[in-house]
Amino acid sequence: MSDCIFCKIANGEIPSQFVYSDDYVVAFKDVNPQAPVHVLVIPREHIASSAKVEDSSVWSRLMSSAAKIARELGLETDGYRMVINTGEHGGQTVPHLHLHLLAGRNLGWPPG
Ligand code: AMP
Numbered sequence: 001m002s003d004c005i006f007c008k009i010a011n012g013e014i015p016s017q018f019v020y021s022d023d024y025v026v027a028f029k030d031v032n033p034q035a036p037v038h039v040l041v042i043p044r045e046h047i048a049s050s051a052k053v054e055d056s057s058v059w060s061r062l063m064s065s066a067a068k069i070a071r072e073l074g075l076e077t078d079g080y081r082m083v084i085n086t087g088e089h090g091g092q093t094v095p096h097l098h099l100h101l102l103a104g105r106n107l108g109w110p111p112g
Pocket of ligand 1: 016031033
């Protein structure tokens, strides 16, 4: 989508710190990190939110890429969290499906 900030990051129109990229998925550092490690994993395809996913292969690519990035960043021992905010009550602010990969400190539960 032409006015979507994450589409622009995925296609290189807006600079970002990429940590992973393949034909389907892009991962980059969150500009406002909430933990020492805060990576966003997104599909290249514009999908507005988790509620709009129709093809289950989107999930397998997103989740397996996030797990692979976590392995490559050495996060398996201490652990990490994957979060997908959806809609207003879920706290979603960017309307392009994205998975937050958070690590590097003890993360509180329940979320605020
Ligand atoms: P959410 O609130 O779940 O929609 O998360 C959106 C996330 O995108 C927030 O954590 C923002 O800090 C992050 N964000 C917004 N713009 C950018 C950008 N240009 N580069 C990297 N992260 C961004």
